[in-house]
Amino acid sequence: MPSDAAPDQSAADGYLQRAHLLAELGRYDEGIGELTALLADEPGHLPALTMLARMHLAAGRPAEALAVAETAVTPVKDPVVADGEKPAEPSAVERPAVEPPTADGAAPTAAETSAAELSAADAAGAVLPVLVARGFALLDLERWKPAAATADEILARGPGDAYAQRSAAAILSASRNGQAALDAAWRGVELAPEEPEAHLVLGLVAVRLQLFDLAERAYREALRLDPELGEAGRDVGVARLERRRYAETLEQLTALADLPVARPDPVRTVDDGIRRLLLSVAGWSLLASLLAGVLAPASPGASRLFAVLAVAGVAVLLRRPATWRLGLREAMARGLVVPVWAAAAAVVLLLAYALVGGPWPLAGAVTASVVAGLTAFARR
Numbered sequence: 457m458p459s460d461a462a463p464d465q466s467a468a469d470g471y472l473q474r475a476h477l478l479a480e481l482g483r484y485d486e487g488i489g490e491l492t493a494l495l496a497d498e499p500g501h502l503p504a505l506t507m508l509a510r511m512h513l514a515a516g517r518p519a520e521a522l523a524v525a526e527t528a529v530t531p532v533k534d535p536v537v538a539d540g541e542k543p544a545e546p547s548a549v550e551r552p553a554v555e556p557p558t559a560d561g562a563a564p565t566a567a568e569t570s571a572a573e574l575s576a577a578d579a580a581g582a583v584l585p586v587l588v589a590r591g592f593a594l595l596d597l598e599r600w601k602p603a604a605a606t607a608d609e610i611l612a613r614g615p616g617d618a619y620a621q622r623s624a625a626a627i628l629s630a631s632r633n634g635q636a637a638l639d640a641a642w643r644g645v646e647l648a649p650e651e652p653e654a655h656l657v658l659g660l661v662a663v664r665l666q667l668f669d670l671a672e673r674a675y676r677e678a679l680r681l682d683p684e685l686g687e688a689g690r691d692v693g694v695a696r697l698e699r700r701r702y703a704e705t706l707e708q709l710t711a712l713a714d715l716p717v718a719r720p721d722p723v724r725t726v727d728d729g730i731r732r733l734l735l736s737v738a739g740w741s742l743l744a745s746l747l748a749g750v751l752a753p754a755s756p757g758a759s760r761l762f763a764v765l766a767v768a769g770v771a772v773l774l775r776r777p778a779t780w781r782l783g784l785r786e787a788m789a790r791g792l793v794v795p796v797w798a799a800a801a802a803v804v805l806l807l808a809y810a811l812v813g814g815p816w817p818l819a820g821a822v823t824a825s826v827v828a829g830l831t832a833f834a835r836r
Contacts, residue, residue, distance in 0.1 A: 472494070472507065475511070476695070488508060492508075502583070506589065519593075521596075522590060522594065595631060601631070610623060621644035644657060652679075655674045655675070659674035659678065733774075737774070737802070737828070741806055749815075767807045795827075
């Protein structure tokens with residue numbers, strides 16, 4: 457059996473990888489073809505069904521996405537939870553006094569109980585993305601009540617999951633709105649404060665509740681965590697499907713509310729890019745200078761050759777596709793002059809050591825690298 461299972465899993469992974477790549481290129485129909493081939497052999501393959509539903513959403517086909525999502529969640533769906541009602545606790549008569557015995561007649565151990573609980577948690581986590589896809593499809597079809605019920609189910613299945621909380625908050629804010637959506641959005645931020653999508657959803661919910669100050673603060677924080685978030689509406693594929701939807705919706709709502717939402721500052725973006733480049737050059741020069749100094753007593757020739765290679769590495773680093781040349785002079789005028797000249801001096805001194813040797817060029821390269829790194833870091 458294991459020898460048969462491995463090739464099947466490998467083939468399934470191949471279909472999923474090809475479908476994902478095609479989706480990220482915007483070729484949704486071809487990706488759907490890959491997933492259809494996989495599902496012909498494994499009709500209940502949950503990852504494939506989830507990706508297929510998300511692809512239909514990305515392609516603007518919510519009805520097809522809903523049909524796929526319903527197929528995926530039906531085998532694992534809890535009918536009581538789906539109705540939006542909490543299952544009733546069993547009475548004292550119905551509730552067993554002890555754990556039921558296992559097949560060999562012995563009561564399950566604590567380890568076995570824990571493993572069963574973990575397995576149930578894994579199953580709940582696996583179905584969350586397809587439930588989110590179902591919620592989005594229902595929103596696109598303007599079926600508000602089932603969408604809100606799906607959001608409630610997501611919240612019930614993932615009380616400690618940041619993705620579940622922010623996804624349910626976004627669906628609730630569009631279908632039912634109110635305090636429940638705001639509470640879930642706050643919970644998503646609390647669980648994942650470093651994820652920009654969490655703050656983006658909080659801003660989205662706040663705009664719909666006309667909490668404009670909160671919305672602006674949340675969006676500014678999302679942009680601080682990910683400066684490229686302002687262009688998320690142009691993304692394609694399924695990997696960032698939620699982020700794209702949230703960004704597009706927030707932009708539309710803020711336009712209707714005439715809310716001045718923060719946009720990425722192009723000047724700050726250029727300065728940040730140059731500062732990161734200076735930190736990379738300074739760190740590489742410092743490391744290379746120290747290693748060359750360690751090699752020098754044992755093999756001066758090898759040490760100088762290493763310095764040549766280090767300078768070549770910096771040259772490759774500076775040739776990366778970037779816009780640092782376009783705003784370098786302006787960035788220096790805005791306070792980056794010291795780290796720029798210090799980083800340049802570190803590279804020149806390292807090259808001088810490679811050509812003539814001696815301890816002083818290395819010492820100067822170390823000093824210049826430290827100055828460049830500290831001053832660039834201080835300009836954050």
